[in-house]
Amino acid sequence: MSALDWFVLLGTMVGIAAYGTWRTRHTDNLNTYLKGSRTTKWGTIGLSIMATQASTITYLSLPGQAYESGIAFIQNYFGLPLALIIVCAVFLPIYRKLGVYTAYEYLGKRFDQKTRLLGAAIFLLQRGVQSGITIYAPAIILSTVMGWSLNLTIIFTGIVVIIYTVTGGSVAVSLTQKWQMGVIFAGMVTAFVILLTKLPAGAMEVAGAMGKLEAVDFSLDPSRRYTIWSGLLGGLFLSLSYFGTDQTQVQRYIGGEQLREGRLGLMFNALFKIPMQFFIVILGALLFVFYQLQPQTPVFFNRAEWNRHVDGPQGEKFREIEARHAQLQAQTEGKIRAWLDAREGQDAGAAAVARAEMVAAQEASNGIRREARAALLEADPRAKVKDSDYVFITFITTQLPAGVVGLLIAVMFASALSSKAGELNALGTTSTIDLWRHFRPLAAHDEARNVRNAKWFTAFWGAFAISFALFASFAENLIEALNIIASIFYPVVLGLFVVAFFLRRVGGTAVFYSALGALGVIATLFFVGRAHPEYNIGYLWYNPIGCAACVVFSLALQAVLPAKKEGR
Amino acid sequence: MTQPPDEFEGVPDGRAGVGIGPGAGRRNDEPPGVPGFHTWRGVYWFVFGCFVLMVLLLALFTRVYA
Structure with a gap:
């Protein structure tokens, strides 16, 4: 990365964190610390909900998934708007009416303490571990591609998020998430526009012809992974449990001066989540077309893993695979351009033949990619053969101009920080309200002590997440x-x-x-x-x-x- | 879809003695404060309609390109 990239990356990442810490440094009211400021508007709540859900994996892996398997994954989000309407109409009014800090407090009021503890314990167990993965998953990809130390990347990301989340609690989380979403939108739109300028006319048609644009599948075959039915029914229940009962989300929308703010924040997500995800998967499908037209397209996008074997004892075999892939890649490029030219002419028959040849050439190229993965596994059974997570980051580091690279890396860190902050905030709150207060009922009225404990619990979960991420590499x-x-x-x-x-x-x-x-x-x-x-x-x-x-x-x-x- | 069925109206809580069932929010409903909408039911129907439109457009998109 150039000096300009480093300036943009550190400026946005540390700048937003420092701003959030400074603005919320005097937060000592329990309600504000756990639920956010009473003046928080629906726009901030809506962006906060979106930022908490979308981690770095969304922006790194989703384009790669579309590159590999097409955009059918979008159907997983079909249950989300319906779930948000139900949360808005049923869940949120009850949480607000009872004035609870956590969703599990409601279970205690409705049932009994053991049911409340069961709900809280399940949340702490799964989300506590998940928070470690939220740091580890992007760190392993970024450190591999950028050549950074994995452990330092994990520790640096973790410490930055702990500082502002512990200092300002929920109000700092919402405030920083709003700015981080701004960075994410700006970066993703910039990358999309630059990609469009590098594509020929008819790129969408090429993606469609190669089977990457099947957004909706009405098939009733249960063996198909993504269909409209699994998306509607399974996605509805998944979204309902995530948005309605997971404290990381509940905490984002129970604040605000009026019930209206939380409701509009949820409806904002119900309206814009599918278009946003569609934008990301289309980016992936167009990346696929872009890389079909590049003579230097790697046979395997995780270059560090691949080069380890090229330089190893079986290097000859890997170089031979690379040479054959380059040859097929050139053929595919030629067939694509021939089909685009044929479409310009009036001969439908010639266009159909050119299309069939293009698809066959691409399938042959895919065959080499499968062969490359098999060779990797044969050389090392523990080799990481899934390289789709590395497609978008490869495009970022090799095709974007100085400054924009820093902005896109900042997108990845901003998304890691925003989802991580939401998790830590919720883990600290649940530990304080549902566990500590339960076992220390007499201390419940000491507000300063409650805030102090919430801060300690938040820091504890942050340290736990860092430790888990460091251990996860083993x-x-x-x-x-x-x-x-x-x-x-x-x-x-x-x-x-x-x-x-x-x-x-x-x-x-x-x-x-x-x-x-x-x-x-x-x-x-x-x-x-x-x-x-x-x-x-x-x-x-x-x-x-x-x-x-x-x-x-x-x-x-x-x-x-x-x-x-x-x-x- | 937009509102829970009527038989759940005013579900009482077994212990706390306050309404904490699905009817609780409805009884304390407030206007959405969104231009063109007088009730939350209207907002929910609008969002649902947009969702149906999105799915139809995606199906059409699939038909055009796939």
Whole structure:
């Protein structure tokens, strides 16, 4: 990176963090520290919700996913607007009416303390670990590409976010997220415009012809990963549990002077989330076209991993793969340009032939990419063969002008900081309100002590996240395991809230044991799917199944439990 | 979709003695303060309509390019 890039990167990253710390340095009121300023407007809340959800993975991996598999992933977001309407109409008014700090406080008021602790414990477990991954995942990619130290990248990112989140709490998080979203929008639009200037006319048609623009799939085939049905139903339940019951999101919208501010912030996301994600996946699809027209397109985008083998004992084999890929790449480029020329003419038959040749050339090029991955695995069974996460960052570092590179790297850090800050803020709040206050009820009225403890808990979770991220580099398989645990727990928490809202006869004891039973059902589905892949179902389906199991078990258990044990 | 079914209106809380069911928000509803909308129900229908339009446009996009 040039000096200008470093100036832009550090200026935006440290500048926003310093501004947030300075503006909120006198925050000592518990309500403001945990819920944010009463003067926060709906626009800030809306951007804060968006910033908390979208981590660096969104901006790094999503274009890569579209590059590799097309834009069908967009269907995963189809349940989101519907879920936000339900959160707006049902969840938010109740949280506001009760004046709770956390979603789990509501479970305590509606059921009993053990159900509240179950909800809070599940949240702390899964989100605490997730916060480590939020730092680790972008750091491993950025450090690999930029040649930075992984550990220093993790520690620096973690310390910056801890400083302003501990200092200003929720109000600092919302304030900084607003500016960080500004950097993210500016950077992504700039990259998109520069990419457009590098593409020939007809680029969208090329992407479409190569199967990258299938946004909606009406297929009823359950083996297809992304369809409109899995997106609507699975996405609805997933979004409902995330936005309605996950404290990282609840904390973002329960603040503000009036109920209206939170509601409009949620509706802002319901309207703009799908267009924003569409913009990101289209960027990925167009990157695909761009790299089909480049003679220097790498056969494998994680250059550090690839070069390790090119310089190794089997280097000859890897260089031979590279040479064949370059040859096929030149052929693909020629076929694409021939098809674009043929489309200009009036001969539909010639255009159809040219199109078929273009698709065949691209498929041959894909074959070489598959061969490259197989060679990597053969040389080293532990090699990281997924290179789609490196596509966009490769474009950024090799194709963008000085200054803009720094801006785009700042986008990656801004998104890491904004989602991380939301997580730490929520973890500190839940630890203080649902755990510490529960075990120290007499201290609940000492406001200064509450704020002090919230700050200590926030710092603790920040340090935990850094430690986990540093440890994760030694145990990457652990990350996958913990992601799976999260997808098993999420639907059950939603089940707790659905019972709380809609089944007034069900008490705490029934719902508590039903939640544990539903966890068992999801865990069984998962392990059976692993042992017998023919019975495996997509993880999105865990959400409606786990939630439904919790609801049905609760009704059944309540019917057989004696009234005195119902716990209400 | 935009409002919970009527049978959930005013669900009482078993312990706290305050309305904490889905009807709680409706009873304390406030105007949205958005030009052109008098109720939140109207805002929700507008957002839902935009969502349906987005899905239709994406389906059309798929048909044109894929």
